[in-house]
Amino acid sequence: MKQVEKLTRLLGRLPGLGPRSARRIVQHLLARRESLLIPLAQEMMAVAESLTTCRICGNWDEVSPCYLCIDEKRENATLCVVEQIADLWALERSDCFRGRYHVLGGVLSALNGVGPDDLRLASLEKRVVEQKIEEVILATNLTVEGQTTAHYIAERLGKLGVKATRLARGVPIGGELDYMDEGTLATAIESRQRLP
Amino acid sequence: MKQVEKLTRLLGRLPGLGPRSARRIVQHLLARRESLLIPLAQEMMAVAESLTTCRICGNWDEVSPCYLCIDEKRENATLCVVEQIADLWALERSDCFRGRYHVLGGVLSALNGVGPDDLRLASLEKRVVEQKIEEVILATNLTVEGQTTAHYIAERLGKLGVKATRLARGVPIGGELDYMDEGTLATAIESRQRLP
Numbered sequence: 001m002k003q004v005e006k007l008t009r010l011l012g013r014l015p016g017l018g019p020r021s022a023r024r025i026v027q028h029l030l031a032r033r034e035s036l037l038i039p040l041a042q043e044m045m046a047v048a049e050s051l052t053t054c055r056i057c058g059n060w061d062e063v064s065p066c067y068l069c070i071d072e073k074r075e076n077a078t079l080c081v082v083e084q085i086a087d088l089w090a091l092e093r094s095d096c097f098r099g100r101y102h103v104l105g106g107v108l109s110a111l112n113g114v115g116p117d118d119l120r121l122a123s124l125e126k127r128v129v130e131q132k133i134e135e136v137i138l139a140t141n142l143t144v145e146g147q148t149t150a151h152y153i154a155e156r157l158g159k160l161g162v163k164a165t166r167l168a169r170g171v172p173i174g175g176e177l178d179y180m181d182e183g184t185l186a187t188a189i190e191s192r193q194r195l196p
Numbered sequence: 197m198k199q200v201e202k203l204t205r206l207l208g209r210l211p212g213l214g215p216r217s218a219r220r221i222v223q224h225l226l227a228r229r230e231s232l233l234i235p236l237a238q239e240m241m242a243v244a245e246s247l248t249t250c251r252i253c254g255n256w257d258e259v260s261p262c263y264l265c266i267d268e269k270r271e272n273a274t275l276c277v278v279e280q281i282a283d284l285w286a287l288e289r290s291d292c293f294r295g296r297y298h299v300l301g302g303v304l305s306a307l308n309g310v311g312p313d314d315l316r317l318a319s320l321e322k323r324v325v326e327q328k329i330e331e332v333i334l335a336t337n338l339t340v341e342g343q344t345t346a347h348y349i350a351e352r353l354g355k356l357g358v359k360a361t362r363l364a365r366g367v368p369i370g371g372e373l374d375y376m377d378e379g380t381l382a383t384a385i386e387s388r389q390r391l392p
Contacts, residue, residue, distance in 0.1 A: 003239065003242055003243050003246060003247070003258065004243060004247070004256070006239055007236075007239045007240060007243050010232065010235060010236045010239055011236070013232060014221045014224060014225070014232075015217075015220050015221060015224045016213075016217050016220065016221070017212075017221075021211075021212050023282075023285070023374075024211050024212065024282075024374075025210045025211060025212070025213075027280075027281065027282045027285075028210060028211045029210070029240070029243075030243070030247060030256055030281075033244050033247075036206065036209060036210075037240055037243070037244045038240075038241070038244050039206060040203075040206045040207070040240060041237045041238075041240035041241040041244060042237075042241075043199065043202055043203045043206055044203060044225070044233055044234075044236060044237035044240070045234070045237040045238075045241075046199055047199050047200060047203050047225075047226070047233070048229050048233045048234050048237060050199060051199070051200070051226060051229075060200070060226055062199065084223075085223065085226075086219075086220075086223045089219070089223075
């Protein structure tokens with residue numbers, strides 16, 4: 001049973017799972033060896049072997065440059081800067097952006113010892129210059145660190161003469177005022193928009 | 197990205213996970229390819245290849261008979277009957293039972309069309325006779341179906357002259373063994389009661 005315990009321990013390291021849920025998953029997998037356990041193991045191995053980091057934008061894909069960077073239908077002049085690949089995927093799911101991406105790989109954080117050299121900033125500036133980027137959307141998270149990073153990047157990009165923008169702030173769709181924090185409400189009131 | 201989507205879909209089929217948590221896990225795994233993704237895939241494959249069902253008790257192990265059935269330190273005269281392997285594991289974690297196990301593989305259920313022939317009852321009766329079992333603890337769940345099954349088995353075992361007991365009612369009605377704490381299970385094993 002050592003193998004089962006080892007598998008349970010490994011699964012328990014996944015985000016959102018503890019020892020109990022890992023055990024439940026192991027039992028679920030063992031009862032579905034052919035239909036789930038083996039396909040899942042094979043898929044994980046295939047992903048581990050084939051996925052690579054795109055040398056242009058920092059996304060994961062089976063090829064580098066990735067499918068987003070080689071897509072000829074996307075606009076070249078607009079670059080969307082995100083903290084993590086997960087953010088890129090979230091924006092892609094919303095299907096609202098047709099330009100290119102650039103993954104920073106983190107945010108500036110004095111606490112965690114992350115400085116400008118730890119982020120993919122040199123390659124961002126290189127892209128802005130070489131690919132004649134007209135606008136950089138700084139889509140970092142609306143956290144203190146995310147916004148600090150956005151302001152820092154905007155300042156550096158300013159010297160290159162490129163337009164830097166950030167995501168609109170306000171109440172999210174479906175959001176209830178009662179559950180919003182004061183900052184969000186203040187911003188939403190401040191940047192209120194005229195109804196046609 | 198088709199591979200990543202396929203992996204996300206497979207992970208989303210695990211109990212307790214949905215599309216969002218599966219995505220989070222995929223991103224966590226991709227960021228830890230060497231330390232987590234590959235070891236996990238290998239372990240899953242190893243478990244899938246090596247685990248087999250014990251021909252005596254119905255437990256999973258790398259060998260058949262399993263480590264519990266060949267353990268010479270365990271008592272031979274007491275048999276603990278459980279619905280699922282998960283229940284056996286739960287009892288083993290509570291470390292309160294030193295006899296042997298027998299996994300039924302389910303419960304009688306008119307609703308789901310599960311009759312006596314669908315459970316491992318013939319092999320149970322064979323074990324009781326051949327291995328000179330003195331007591332059978334019917335540790336089925338405290339659900340209606342689990343208790344119906346326990347009474348049905350007690351009746352059949354009565355004809356063989358073996359003592360049938362059930363867990364003390366320290367386990368709350370409607371509760372399932374896999375979700376009980378060790379203390380409750382230990383108390384329940386200790387105060388097991390004879391079925392009339």
